[in-house]
Amino acid sequence: QQAKLPNVTILATGGTIAGTGATSTTTVGYTAATVGVQALIQAVPEITRVANVSGEQVFQIASENMSNEHWLTLAKRINVLLGQANVDGIVITHGTDTLEETAYFLNLVVKSKKPVVLVGSMRPSTALSADGPINLYNAVQLAGSQEAVGRGVLVAMNDQINGARDVTKSNTTTTDTFKASELGMLGYIQGGKPYFYRTATRRHTVETEFDVMNLSVLPQVEVAYAHANVGPVAIDALVASGARGLVHAGVGNGSLPAKVRPALSAARKKGVIIVRSARVGQGIVARNGEANDDELDFVAGDNLSPQKARILLMLALTKTSSTKEIQRMFSTY
Numbered sequence: 001q002q003a004k005l006p007n008v009t010i011l012a013t014g015g016t017i018a019g020t021g022a023t024s025t026t027t028v029g030y031t032a033a034t035v036g037v038q039a040l041i042q043a044v045p046e047i048t049r050v051a052n053v054s055g056e057q058v059f060q061i062a063s064e065n066m067s068n069e070h071w072l073t074l075a076k077r078i079n080v081l082l083g084q085a086n087v088d089g090i091v092i093t094h095g096t097d098t099l100e101e102t103a104y105f106l107n108l109v110v111k112s113k114k115p116v117v118l119v120g121s122m123r124p125s126t127a128l129s130a131d132g133p134i135n136l137y138n139a140v141q142l143a144g145s146q147e148a149v150g151r152g153v154l155v156a157m158n159d160q161i162n163g164a165r166d167v168t169k170s171n172t173t174t175t176d177t178f179k180a181s182e183l184g185m186l187g188y189i190q191g192g193k194p195y196f197y198r199t200a201t202r203r204h205t206v207e208t209e210f211d212v213m214n215l216s217v218l219p220q221v222e223v224a225y226a227h228a229n230v231g232p233v234a235i236d237a238l239v240a241s242g243a244r245g246l247v248h249a250g251v252g253n254g255s256l257p258a259k260v261r262p263a264l265s266a267a268r269k270k271g272v273i274i275v276r277s278a279r280v281g282q283g284i285v286a287r288n289g290e291a292n293d294d295e296l297d298f299v300a301g302d303n304l305s306p307q308k309a310r311i312l313l314m315l316a317l318t319k320t321s322s323t324k325e326i327q328r329m330f331s332t333y
């Protein structure tokens, strides 16, 4: 332990950053989540020069298998670690498929200003020009930096820093996949130093009303996807399965197709909370825009993607079932 270096804990959860392929040119069809956290750290000895690093293997999964229970376990561990004076920051290695969802969940439930940085890779560790090692090196630097304190949960990949709320995976395979769409990234990591140009304005971490430390399950919230010719089948099935909340990934500006509206309205009358969002990927779904939310007693999803609206609705339902209160939360977080 070097006293002048920050203490960074790496929580490993799997993904491509811990993946291996048959050959150096295998960049699809490899196996995710095979390399353990100690091997990940040993593969990048440079990080021991910038931080006192310790590692914990929290899970070893491909992130398409990430569940609410995994999130609760991870969030609780992070809150315990960040409560310790000898931990300055946390890096989470993670598969990229649901990395943005884990990031937003943690952004709402981590109760510390200390840096929490998610990192993954698009190429397995065995590939030519694997992006995992430099991404991990940058993430550790960011998590150990003073610049990252109080900025909410961050995603560090491809030399760029993004905020948890706005970032999304935008390309199936390229290394520049993480983008904050039209809102833009927060900064860069270059030469081992973070450069911040923007900051997230929505409340996060220590400023939220959510606390998962005593929870072992989260309320069931599902997403129903709209498209031409869509009917009520998926919505009815999700409600019958016991969903307490439904996010409607509407077309355009969160529009409700004629066959969908009565199904959602009937669900609301049974007590299910309905959030109107959009499958478009950019822009705001405002209250009483394409649908009369006041009359239907629905919640407008602001500019959250359907998958992120699901997370906020789950956490909202741990506190209230008032649509007025939930709408406030969607305007706050």
Ligand SMILES: NC(=O)CC[C@H](N)C(=O)O
Binding pocket: 014, 015, 016, 017, 032, 061, 062, 063, 064, 094, 095, 096, 097, 098, 120, 121, 122, 123
């Ligand atoms: N690039 C990746 O990390 C994708 C691998 C895998 N599907 C996962 O999300 O864990």
